[in-house]
Amino acid sequence: MNTVDLLTDAFGRVRENVHDVVEGLTPEQLGARVDDANSIVWLIWHLTRVQDDHISEVAGAEQIWTARGWSDRFGLPLPVTSTGYGHDSEHVAAVRVDSADLLTGYYDEVHERTIDYVRGLTEADLDRVVDHAWNPPVTLGVRLVSVIDDDTQHVGQAAFVRGVILGRAGA
Template sequence: MNSAGILADAFERIHEAVHAAVEGLPPQDLNARLDGEANSIAWLVWHLTRVQDDHVADAAGTEQVWFAKDWVSRFELPLEKGSTGYGHSSAQVGSVTVESGDLLLGYFDAVNEQTLGFVRGLDGRALDRVVDEAWSPPVTLGVRLISVIADDLQHAGQAAFVRGALERRQ
């Protein structure tokens, strides 16, 4: 398997984990917080998708799906239009609510499709391209993609944990 195949497999695993955490849940469970400071499934999945959309679009030189497909209007969030959730306060986390899992999964699937289209076309040399010089050392495409994968898997796992905790309460 080449590097493009490995990256595509990783993003496909994120897809499976996100769908497993969201599918079949009513809005009250998607928006529930285990305590007043906890992240909801809605926020976790929205955030991991926003970060993936932002970072991969930047690296690919494309427009974010959030704007290109007008997901920003569909979500109708009381946040800055370009917000990704990074550094959100508890109140901002609580403001990310959805009326159905279809909204979350629709946005996630659109971002995942764009991501897979990009990573499947990469070769090993492309992964060495510097995509962010604001860090020391500068961030390469390979490092950026692994960072997105790690972050997405962590948040998908957190969403799965929240789902499990909510199901045990019932």
């Protein structure tokens, strides 16, 4: 297995988990919050926005969010540039959807771009510095691992919330 295969597999696992977490949930369940924590819809939207933002930046492309009209389809009362960083409870509550299909549709387009981008990389590309604001500067490889790490943490949180919500419904 080479690095591209490894990254492709990791991002593929995130996709599977995103679909598993939202499958069969109603809009109310997606938006439910446990003790004012982040909702499933917010967690999946946020991880997708961050992936879209970071991959678009390193690929030199416009974000899927705006380029493909997802910001309009979601119609959130947030700035179009919002990715969820710094959101407070009111911002989290503002992220709502009418169906899980909206979430997975957006995620799938971002995933597709991510995989297309990753498949075009060489080992040498991963050492390219993409962010000089950090010490040490962030390489493309580190940025991609960071996105995967962020995605897995958030989809895991969403899976936990799903378990709590469905557990409550069965009680």
